[in-house]
Amino acid sequence: MLREEIENLIERAIHKKAFVERPDDFNYGDFSTNVAIKEKIDPQEIADKLKESPLFEKVEVVNGFINFFLKPEHFLENLSQVLKQKEEYGSSNVGKGKTIVIDYSGPNIAKSFGIGHLRSTIIGQAIYNLYKFLGYKCIGDNHLGDWGTQFGKLIFQIELKIKNEKLKIHELTIDDLERLYVEFHKEAEQNPVLNDEARAWFKKLEDGDKKAKEIWQACKEISLKEFARIYSLLGVKIDNTLGESFYVDKMQPIFEEMKDKDLTKQSEGAWVVEFPNNELSSLVLMKSDGATTYYLRDLATIKYRLKKWKPNIIVYEVGVDQSLYFKQLFKTVDLLGWAKDVRFEHIVHGLMRSKTGKFSTRKGDTIHLEDVLKEAINKAKELSGEKNKELAKQVGIGAVKYNDLSQHHSRDIVFDWDKILNLKGNSGPYLQYTFARTQSVLEKAGGSPTSVKINKVDFEVLEEIEKILLKKLSHFNEAIEQAAITFSPNLICNYVFDLAQSFNLFYNEIQILKADTELQKQFRLALTFGVGQVIKNSLTILGIESPNKM
RNA sequence: GCUCUUGUAGUUUAAUUGGAUAAAAUGAUGGCUUCCGGAGCCAUUGUUGCAGGUUCGAGUCCUGCCAGGAGCACCA
Numbered sequence A: 001m002l003r004e005e006i007e008n009l010i011e012r013a014i015h016k017k018a019f020v021e022r023p024d025d026f027n028y029g030d031f032s033t034n035v036a037i038k039e040k041i042d043p044q045e046i047a048d049k050l051k052e053s054p055l056f057e058k059v060e061v062v063n064g065f066i067n068f069f070l071k072p073e074h075f076l077e078n079l080s081q082v083l084k085q086k087e088e089y090g091s092s093n094v095g096k097g098k099t100i101v102i103d104y105s106g107p108n109i110a111k112s113f114g115i116g117h118l119r120s121t122i123i124g125q126a127i128y129n130l131y132k133f134l135g136y137k138c139i140g141d142n143h144l145g146d147w148g149t150q151f152g153k154l155i156f157q158i159e160l161k162i163k164n165e166k167l168k169i170h171e172l173t174i175d176d177l178e179r180l181y182v183e184f185h186k187e188a189e190q191n192p193v194l195n196d197e198a199r200a201w202f203k204k205l206e207d208g209d210k211k212a213k214e215i216w217q218a219c220k221e222i223s224l225k226e227f228a229r230i231y232s233l234l235g236v237k238i239d240n241t242l243g244e245s246f247y248v249d250k251m252q253p254i255f256e257e258m259k260d261k262d263l264t265k266q267s268e269g270a271w272v273v274e275f276p277n278n279e280l281s282s283l284v285l286m287k288s289d290g291a292t293t294y295y296l297r298d299l300a301t302i303k304y305r306l307k308k309w310k311p312n313i314i315v316y317e318v319g320v321d322q323s324l325y326f327k328q329l330f331k332t333v334d335l336l337g338w339a340k341d342v343r344f345e346h347i348v349h350g351l352m353r354s355k356t357g358k359f360s361t362r363k364g365d366t367i368h369l370e371d372v373l374k375e376a377i378n379k380a381k382e383l384s385g386e387k388n389k390e391l392a393k394q395v396g397i398g399a400v401k402y403n404d405l406s407q408h409h410s411r412d413i414v415f416d417w418d419k420i421l422n423l424k425g426n427s428g429p430y431l432q433y434t435f436a437r438t439q440s441v442l443e444k445a446g447g448s449p450t451s452v453k454i455n456k457v458d459f460e461v462l463e464e465i466e467k468i469l470l471k472k473l474s475h476f477n478e479a480i481e482q483a484a485i486t487f488s489p490n491l492i493c494n495y496v497f498d499l500a501q502s503f504n505l506f507y508n509e510i511q512i513l514k515a516d517t518e519l520q521k522q523f524r525l526a527l528t529f530g531v532g533q534v535i536k537n538s539l540t541i542l543g544i545e546s547p548n549k550m
Numbered sequence B: 001g002c003u004c005u006u007g008u009a010g011u012u013u014a015a016u017u018g019g020a021u022a023a024a025a026u027g028a029u030g031g032c033u034u035c036c037g038g039a040g041c042c043a044u045u046g047u048u049g050c051a052g053g054u055u056c057g058a059g060u061c062c063u064g065c066c067a068g069g070a071g072c073a074c075c076a
Helices: A002-014 A035-039 A043-050 A072-088 A116-133 A149-165 A174-190 A193-206 A210-234 A244-250 A252-260 A294-309 A320-336 A369-384 A389-405 A428-444 A464-473 A476-485 A490-509 A518-542
Strands: A031-033 A056-062 A065-070 A099-103 A137-141 A265-267 A270-273 A283-286 A313-319 A343-349 A352-354
Touching (some): A035 A043, A043 A065, A065 A072, A072 A464, A099 A294, A116 A137, A116 A210, A116 A343, A116 A352, A116 A389, A116 A476, A116 A518, A149 A210, A174 A193, A244 A294, A252 A270, A252 A294, A389 A428, A389 A490, A464 A490, A490 A518
Parallel strands (some): A099 A313
Antiparallel strands (some): A031 A065, A270 A283
16 A cells, blocks of 8 residues: 555654654645654755655645655556456455455344444344455354243233234234233333243243244244345345354353353352453353353353354444453453454444434334335435335445444444434435436446556646546555554545545536547546446445446 | 543544544535436535633644543343
8 A cells, every 4th residue: 555655665764663644735735744854854855855755746844743655656557457356446456355344234033123223234134245355264254132031921921912812923013922922011000010921932932842942943933034125225235144042052051161260150149250450340141040141141142153264353232231241251351261263243333312312212202214214215206206116225225324334433323313314415315416427428428438548648637626536546456455443434435425426526527428538538438437436336235235327 | 430432514424653624425496408327416504512721733632621432240
């Protein structure tokens, strides 16, 4: 990367580590560094040493900063690369030979796919796509919440209905399941004994009770059907769906290992884990009735993933409300000494809150993702006319995804219908529209530019906006690299929205098809193609479609 | 109670190991099409919650306060 190259140049010149950044104003150069200020060296001296490098057109000192201006050939050459590499442009092999396991989505069985799970699904998928683009071997795992005490609650409630109301389990819908779950919590509030009943049912389930298993199986099937519909609507495919129940028979050895290594002890009948120096609060590994907890299941999951995939990185795209838990989990893995050189990362996402507070499944206060998606599609339909259903879907879903991805993942999002359905301004459809525009121009010109003599173009005579576009096009690699390092798809959004804005300005100011000379026209077409390609590559990483017309 | 976390135009957000004039969208108002797509473009808004501190330089780091959110043993 260019940035590192310049950093190395500086280091060789002054024997000090330097950090080179992208100034946000092109007047301050293409790259700049504050190393002279930091190290109290005369900046001019450094500038003089570096200005001989073939990379630079000029090196300037302003306010103690050293600003580097790249030779224009660099940007022209970059555009040639876009034309040549197309959908490969921006991809790399930095991740070659490395494996990353990405745990995302993870909806809970027997609850409908709520708006809250949208974030994990979309951000997780974007990170998956991003790392793949960078050459990593990616393994997506949808860790379904299909085991645990909540099934005790549900089974208890369903069992009651079977007895009293002759309920038939195969006739249940996902809404019924959700209603039963809410009902249980309402009644348990009046009568806390019910919680014990629920725990007992879960214990039975874990011990292989036939009736419990049957009800659980039915719930799982009902839910999976619903999830499949949502995933197809979202255009998301996750490599593996190994839910928690997959690990039921893999927990005993882990429990034994924990005991052998003296990491767990009994307290009030339960097996708990306490951390050295009490740096983290303690956690129940196995309940006093002998039933397992999510904690033990997660350890089994990690063991399985390490063995099966030998990953270098395991990331969890899970809400911020579990951050303490993941610290505890990762610390436990550390204490077990399982994977000293594997990196564990909890990519938090902020909670999706309603204007009045937190959405709660227990209280039945949820917004169903499917409703949101359908509403978005309807709104897109209004704008595009009824004629094209597929397009309305691409646009509507794109809007919902972009809305989420464009905000920093760790921040809470207050759910707002108007905002999530936004089709204008900084939105998915804006980018799709801009892309469609580039395709339309190219089509009118008779196809993509193939034999443009970009090296014949004189950078200096270009219009200002052309220079800017050309430069911004060359920042794509850095944008995705940064996004990957920080697990922040919103950086890609920032970048590509800014690029699209510049293109629309260019489009309004400058004639493409009616340029003065043939070379100029070809160059502008090449720019148009380049911008379209980079928008498309960005959207693809974000998991958003790029229709040619809209 | 303890721990973590957030506070930026009216609203929703952005801001590259601390960097140069804090940037967008949205809402409102006005304007732009003899010409490549008007889901577009242009023009008009700031005590970064408050008070200190560190630094050449603070939205970013530290301290205190105020206000929200999350978590803290048999839920996940």
